[in-house]
Amino acid sequence: MNDALKKEFEALVGKDNVMEGESDRFSYAYDAAVLEPVLPGVVIRPETREALGRVVKLCNDNGLPITVRGSGTNLSGGTIPKQGGVVILTNALNRILEINEADLYAVVEPGVITAKFAAEVAARGLFYPPDPGSQAVSTLGGNVAENAGGLRGLKYGVTKDYVMGVDFFDVDGELVKSGSRTVKCVSGLNLTGLMVASEGTLGVFEKITLKLVPPPLAAKAMMAVFDDMSKASETVAAIIAAKIVPATLELMDNFTIRTVEDFAKAGLPVDAKALLLIEVDGHPGQVADEAEKVEAICRRQGAVRIQVAKDAEERNKVWEARRAALSALARVSPTTVLEDATVPRSKIPAMMHALDSVAAKYKLTIGTFGHAGDGNLHPTILTDRRNAEEWKRVEEAIDEIFDVALSLGGTLSGEHGIGLAKSKYLEKETSRATILFSRHLKKAVDPKGILNPGKIIGE
């Protein structure tokens, strides 16, 4: 960047917040996806929303590509910058602007940490349900940009279901307003809907209005142990067929169980072929009824043991173990590829069989866990990217996993986004017309193509 332009950025955000040093550029060259790092030219950290808007305008005026970055937990390359482009950090825009208890909403800046927000909301006696695996470090802006999911998706929905409004800067730094603090709003095109999951390609979030709900009055968690994966995955479908929607309904295969137990020492049964971790919540009467029914279904489907958490501590221990799954698997090998193919939940048994076949066919280690209750599995391939021959098999296996998911009526990505990693597959799930329609939209609001170029729909 030339000195004059650098001075302009410094005037907007302060000298310390314009970072061109090699270590800064390296720090923001990658995210949690298994993709090559790309070095940005400069890293900029606005401390006010007003400065954010001006930075966006200055970038556009100078044709500089922008990648906005929260905590970089993205799993599809959505926060990998353009070579020589600008990374805008949102971590200084971390204010909770309002928590409105009477009207059940909150207004936040994009850099607020998800778990911190959920805790603040809980302290007011309310509930923000979306709980992506990365919630301890992820930002709400990132969650909205990716439409992050989590463990509670099947009963409570995902981030999208809690976004009431988004104000965002267009490429000219002008503020576009959408949505409302009201429960119902149909004022204008649903730009809020469009911005959710847009991965930074259409605008830069200024502030976000989120829906809050009253918390459930009670909850009960249990672990069902199976000596056969098919029995476990068929139990998932049986629970939904009984018209019970648990708050969480998680599946772990034997490899994941052993790996997690080795890491987290939570007392998981390492001999089990599969585990279901189930939590029901709501009114105490409902919780009691549903827990009883779920237990009966698990037994009927052949669970060898069912363990109901006696108290909150025991319950938390199990959930912490589940949340540790990715970290535990990631310790095992140099490269961890966390996939996200998702199917209608009745197709979970078929998907699990297919994953077994893929692992055998390509001679790969695949640990599978995930949000079985909403059909969102995370087959995790443990590999070493430096091994070219093995990596080729990994890529072929991923292709086949996507093909199977689509043939079962599923989708390429349940909650991790398309980013750079899956962009080339998108047409297979949708159509040529879908890609072109999306590109027309993008081009219309970002004629110079500066907003997170290459993500979702290519360049």
Place this chain on the structure above:
Amino acid sequence: MNDALKKEFEALVGKDNVMEGESDRFSYAYDAAVLEPVLPGVVIRPETREALGRVVKLCNDNGLPITVRGSGTNLSGGTIPKQGGVVILTNALNRILEINEADLYAVVEPGVITAKFAAEVAARGLFYPPDPGSQAVSTLGGNVAENAGGLRGLKYGVTKDYVMGVDFFDVDGELVKSGSRTVKCVSGLNLTGLMVASEGTLGVFEKITLKLVPPPLAAKAMMAVFDDMSKASETVAAIIAAKIVPATLELMDNFTIRTVEDFAKAGLPVDAKALLLIEVDGHPGQVADEAEKVEAICRRQGAVRIQVAKDAEERNKVWEARRAALSALARVSPTTVLEDATVPRSKIPAMMHALDSVAAKYKLTIGTFGHAGDGNLHPTILTDRRNAEEWKRVEEAIDEIFDVALSLGGTLSGEHGIGLAKSKYLEKETSRATILFSRHLKKAVDPKGILNPGKIIGE
């Protein structure tokens, strides 16, 4: 239309389905908004989805404006055609393509009647919650295009919350696919989100995938009678503050009560200054608890009488009376203007006071009822459009109602859309940049401007 083009349309949909007669054109010149009728040039009724796509392409090729029409219950002029343009009827595209009980979704053509669909779903032991007032005749395609609300919005959300996917024709008649049959899906831009509430301005729906849920196990309805409107509207806020979210929480003022009773003979208390109609649902234990709490809150807030529905019949009678509100009010005067200004629910008392002042200031009769639980009121002005002097006061009153709603943090439209009627007000709620951003999107996917021109963002 010239003969050659007419023959092309006839080849696509059949001779009987291309209607140019005066009575046909008059029949589709208006909708439920109080706006001047506009005569289309031709009315076309495709009987297959394939023909629908070809009609769209033929219109675009010939620069003919399209207005897609379900049942024409639109309240903001969204289905008023362009002078001389094409009205496409969806009433022959009325097939329910799939109801998937295992995976809790359904796939429908756009012309399926809302209540018919809800009944089919209920017959399978499932539940489709959105219940716009016009559900007995409205279509699902219209509901999605308008993001229709209804009585259950506060607990169950609106149409948007049940749309999992939309496949739609772009102006070239190519099929754009978005969303999925899976609970979670982040494959590509959220075009489904963008299409909801787009009022036919961006594409033509081919089929829609809708989310279903298990029905509540129990429900209890009650009517709380107040001798003072303030007490009733403050009770709404008190119920939400107690962290209870009823399935429905409806308000009626004295004028509406008397008018409805005169029409529906449901046994409503005609002396009451205000009524709250409240239904809680869910697990039987929850219903019992919440009903008890709601009753206690109503008493504490000064309800003079509370009547709990003894059985389903009594319950239905009250809800039918509430659903008759618009029809009842519409009988009173030649012109009925049903407004839709919406505020955060804690602002309902302030909004009710403001409506009183507006009625007094402009010497108008305003009956107010609506979905108080989600802040969505329907002040209904009874007037005669032929009375120019009075109509001027009506227009000034509407302007003032919008100003008040916005000043209370509300929105121009909760559930009736912007259409033609509120287009000129939209910038006041949002910003110039919002209008321009929206116009850029529209122009990008509809360069000739043939898709329902003039709606939402003007021309």
